[in-house]
Amino acid sequence: KAGVTQTPRYLIKTRGQQVTLSCSPISGHRSVSWYQQTPGQGLQFLFEYFSETQRNKGNFPGRFSGRQFSNSRSEMNVSTLELGDSALYLCASRLTGGNEQFFGPGTRLTVL
Amino acid sequence: AQSVTQLDSQVPVFEEAPVELRCNYSSSVSVYLFWYVQYPNQGLQLLLKYLSGSTLVKGINGFEAEFNKSQTSFHLRKPSVHISDTAEYFCAVLPAGGNEKLTFGTGTRLTIIP
Numbered sequence: 001k002a003g004v005t006q007t008p009r010y011l012i013k014t015r016g017q018q019v020t021l022s023c024s025p026i027s028g029h030r031s032v033s034w035y036q037q038t039p040g041q042g043l044q045f046l047f048e049y050f051s052e053t054q055r056n057k058g059n060f061p062g063r064f065s066g067r068q069f070s071n072s073r074s075e076m077n078v079s080t081l082e083l084g085d086s087a088l089y090l091c092a093s094r095l096t097g098g099n100e101q102f103f104g105p106g107t108r109l110t111v112l
Numbered sequence: 113a114q115s116v117t118q119l120d121s122q123v124p125v126f127e128e129a130p131v132e133l134r135c136n137y138s139s140s141v142s143v144y145l146f147w148y149v150q151y152p153n154q155g156l157q158l159l160l161k162y163l164s165g166s167t168l169v170k171g172i173n174g175f176e177a178e179f180n181k182s183q184t185s186f187h188l189r190k191p192s193v194h195i196s197d198t199a200e201y202f203c204a205v206l207p208a209g210g211n212e213k214l215t216f217g218t219g220t221r222l223t224i225i226p
Contacts, residue, residue, distance in 0.1 A: 004155075033213070043202065043216040056213050090155055092214075099144050099163065099206060101214060103155035 001027060004104035006091050012110045018079040021107045025072050025093030031055075032074040033101060034066060037088040046089075049074050050096075078109075086111045114139040114205045118217035125193050126225045133188040133220045135203030142208040145186040147177055150200045150219075159201070162186060163208075173197070198224045 005024045013019050025032050033056075034046040045058040049068035066076040072093075078085055088108050092101035115138045125131045137143065144163050148156040160171025167179040177188045186203060203217040 035216075042218045045213045045215070048213060058213070092156075100146075100158060100161060103148075103157070105153075105155045108153075 004091055004093050004102055006089075006104040006107050008107060009105065010108045010110075012112060013081050014112050015081055015083060017081050018077065019081060019109060020075055020077045021089055021091075021109070023074045023076075023091030023093075023104060025074070025091075026102055028095065029093035029102070030072050030096050031094045031098075032068060032072065033092045033094075034074070034076050035090040035092065036060075037090055037106070038086075043090070046076065081111045083111050085109065114143060114207065114215045116203050116205055116215055116217035118203055118220050120220050121218065122221045122223065124223045124225055127195060128192050130191050131189065131193050131197075131222065133201050133203075133222065135186045135188065135217060137184050137186065137203070137205045139184075139205060139207065143205045144208055145177075145179060146204040146206070146214070147171065147175070147186070147188050148202045148204060148216075149173075150202065152199075156202065159188070193222075193224050195224050195226060197222060 007022045031050045033048040036044050048056040052068045063079045068074045088106045090106045091104045094101045117136045146161045147159040150156050160169045162169045162179045170176045175190050200219045200221050202219045204214050206214050
């Protein structure tokens with residue numbers, strides 16, 4: 001069974017631009033979570049989607065948004081990029097009712 | 113709310129020596145506990161997890177961890193490390209039984225010295 005995939009793996013943007021990251025969960029997994037990883041703040045929870053609905057949300061500004069499609073694929077969008085948004089963005093999926101999250105390789109976003 | 117403390121940000125260890133990475137947590141509800149490993153330029157991989165039952169949990173790559181409820185700890189151990197164990201290790205907690213988020217510690221960078 002294929003693992004969690006994330007595209008693109010690397011991305012370079014400039015301040016003020018917007019970006020969309022994509023995550024395809026493991027087949028059969030309907031829950032998708034997003035995390036931001038930075039050297040200073042560590043791993044921070046962004047949001048979780050389940051059956052196309054946002055179920056949990058972390059403490060990030062409204063510039064960070066997400067959505068989930070009927071096939072469980074998820075996208076996250078960051079508008080008006082700031083230098084501090086440079087990070088590794090990780091996506092994780094899990095089975096309904098499951099407790100283990102399976103992580104993708106991440107998307108490395110660099111904002112110049 | 114839950115919190116996780118990994119007091120050691122960096123741990124250098126000689127090859128074939130034992131290692132212990134410390135993790136303490138705080139929670140007002142029952143939790144599940146996890147250790148993840150992250151190799152350079154990769155995502156997180158689950159090493160082991162504690163859900164219930166035996167407090168000694170064995171995971172992949174020869175790692176094990178012991179859940180201590182009274183000390184609210186979940187320390188990770190390996191009796192003999194290898195160069196390939198060089199990575200960052202994260203402890204995490206998840207409230208049991210609900211649809212809550214995973215809370216991570218700040219990570220411990222394990223460096224194996226040849």
